[in-house]
Amino acid sequence: MRAVRPHRFLPAVVAAALLLAGCSGGEGTATASPGSSTDGAPPTATPASGSTAATPLQPLPAEIPAALSSYYTQKLTWQPCDDGFECTTFKVPVDYANPSGGDLTLTATRARATGGATRLGSLLLNPGGPGGSAIEYVQATAKSFDPGVRAAYDLVGVDPRGVGESSPVSCLNGDRMDAYTATDITPDDQAETDALVAADKEFAAACQQKSGATLGHVSTVEAARDMDVLRALVGDDKLHYLGKSYGTFLGATYAGLFPGRVGPMVLDGALDPSLDARAGNRGQAGGFETAWAAFAKDCAKRDNCPLGSNEKEIGEQLDAFFRKVDAQPLPTDSGRKLTESLATTGVIQAMYAEFLWPRLRDAFTTAKAGDGTGLLKLSDDYYERSADGTYPNLMSANMAVNCLDLPAPFADPAAARQAVPEFEQASPHFGRDMAWMALACGYWPLKATGAPHTVRAAGSAPIVVVGTTRDPATPYAWSQALAGQLESGRLLTYDGDGHTAYGRRNACIDTAINRYLLGGEAPANGTRCAK
Template sequence: MRRLHRWVASGTAAALLLSGCTLLPGPSADKAPDTGVVTADPDAIGDVPAGLEPFYSQEVEWEPCEDDFACARVEVPLDYSDPGRATIEIAAIRADATKGEPQGTILVNPGGPGGSGYNIVRDALQRVASDRVRADYDILGFDPRGVNRSTAVECRTDKEQDAAREEFIPPDTPDEEALELLRAEAREYADLCAERTGELLGFVDTDSAARDMDILRALVGDPKLNYLGFSYGTLLGAAYAGLFPERSGRLVFDGALNPALSNEQVTLAQAAAFEKALRAYVADCQAREDCPLPGDVDAGVAAVQDLFTAVQEEPKPAEDGRLVTIGSFVQGFILPLYDDSSWPTLTDAVTTALEGDYTDMMYLADLSFEREADGTYSTNATDAFLSVNCLDYPMVTDPEQLRRDEAELVAASPTFGELLAYGGLTCEPWKYGPVREPAPASAPGADPLLVIGTTGDPATPYEWSLALADQLESAVHVTWEGEGHTAYGRSNDCILDIVDDYFLEGAVPKDGVRC
């Protein structure tokens, strides 16, 4: 049993597993944004629960920011069951429609939980929305509660995060001793989060974030929400549709989660999907002259497993002197699996690692952790991910059940399964929650919804999209036959046209269309 790296993998690498689309930076907005103080149109607000009126009718000051965008901070209640108790802020960024008067606003969530919608709109606007959509819609990115520029969860400092990534338990550590070390690390982390974040830590759940989205909807003047959610963003969107079916407009869920699954079921399905993605990558690699993985696919996968074992048994230094543990190594390895256009980058990192140089893999790991070259972490994605999941999912913590779960994981994924076990221990000492029980989604009365699944998706297995579409009464399902995580913005014209026509014209494709 190699426990600490499993805890790192179950926490931080699992953050990667559920993170959203991996997008390269794109151009910024095309024109100067509309700015100034805006109050919601009363006709757009709709019925407001008692006590929430000040939030739905607040004045929002939009200011120029980030080279041709507009930014604002919106107040929402900390606790929706007691809205007068305290408030927090949601950071939003808006790219205005390029053709003048917009058809409406599309809210965007890139995944996570913990992903920054602010960053994805600022840095990758053209990948998030096509030119056609951007012509007629304002695009609004926001950091959900607990995330980044919004009122945020705070746990580790940058230096503490670096130190945590270098910790590991030697493979020959006795089982019980390793388990206690894992629990001690989890307690220390939970204490830091509680001390530095305070009561916010109990209110960063998905349902609360979905309620925040309804305030944003009203404040941009839309009677119904238009929304594009990737990965975890589909869980957030499904929560919104369940809470506000009558206010659900054109919602696109790309790379869907199945809300009915437990944390353990999610991890098991992901382990199998990443094993499938690994085999697809190895086959692609072996078809190229520069592939360092010889033989057939089985032999190539075995070579990757041997590489994992070598790092597991003896962490290696990167060029800058930092220690590359198995947690960071797997982080770096997994990241390019999210997009098959990045597979050659993974091949380069594997090649240098086999030659004894782990710097390229550490660079990829830093990208996934959002660590900058100067040692700072640009977001709090890891802390936010764990904080949301500890509220959203009851976790198995019984040692015997954890061992049984580990055996299932290894059977499903001989490469990654062992590294994804024992994740429940992270939340065992958590000071709050859980507040959600997994259950099928339901949104009776909602307008037609669009769910997209990718057949080779490693992070949100294809079957989850079929399940979510089946659960949502008005949903239609579209398939992209491809590799990588999510489809819109990185697949083909078939997907692009379906999503664009849906947003622009309300055109609903036939259920079961394949692209």
């Protein structure tokens, strides 16, 4: 992931709802992009402005090291769990550079293939995050997958190291997490700046205190190596994989490390691994701006739009509302106050999917009448906060992975403040927030182990990269960039709104992906699907 505190790439609740509700209607049509190649060659990608010089990710040796053989030869014991699913655990080394230095226990679930003799193997799924639970995702969405895919594949989800049920890291919870999420992230003076810094430091210190050595070993590279262990344990020579959002970064990392073991691989809502944290956060700010413009255009057409009758007025009303709630937080039916940061997160949450837009309109209607409950509930959905005030380890893992994967974009408040104008140029409505959110890793107790890089995955099977043109969290340009880096990349475009595309009942996208998963026929590079 590139953005931190609080913005991750895919709320698990939205991922499940997209598949179950099919919020994007329309059959869709496929065309080749004007000027794009349709012979399988990936498009040429231009690195985003602000990215650092990125070197290619180098593959690991094809032969499994002797020191890891005991991990690759474990026997999985699957046990019934949760309404027809099976669950198991397996061991991976805490540190692949020192396999004798201790183990982590990872948990996986599966829905068995329904087709018997037609089974092709296991399809490993990851919904994103980082920090999203693949176990919850599989158990929430398995029945909504195409019947052909369900017949051919065991659908498998493993919570990555540090996440969910796999040796989870822990930071803040309950009242302290409530306070953290409510902290002003657009400081107007020194006192508010000091409060933001103190909150980020408290979060980092709690992570270090509660998570121990695990905190330093939850990088994406390590999680990708764990996936190769699981690939072997389920008996597959090649990895069959579907990753969404941050899951695309995880999948691309696997492909870069193990290109010869790549089977059918779909990367939906892609990240660009060549971007540094500053460029990534700024790019994501632009993605949310694009999504907001789509929401505003839609709202302006409706008689019940609570923010105005044209896009310019709606944007001005949003800014005015943020200023008002910054000065005086709104009451809610929970007794908690809706602060500016919580209101912003509520708006951001609604940008992930069109089916949330009516909720956002209703939330603004009640907020303008002095009740912040609707926006607070959207914010709580984003964080997956339970009604009893507890949180999953989602944001703990999110921060831990992000801060290991890339060096912090800003070392102190002065650097973040200096960057605000360039972020606001990318996103007039969300840029300031996104610049200050990126400060959090500046106080992380561990040095980053990763760096920007490109992924070629030379020699791999075709890898399908799916990009949505108005994706809020993973801008379309990132999918273009990743497809261009991959030697065997095939770019499949969904011309529409929302975060990710597969499983949203667009027949064009779904048919192309299902055909690829079941028969190995990758769509022609540059194929576009209409809404």
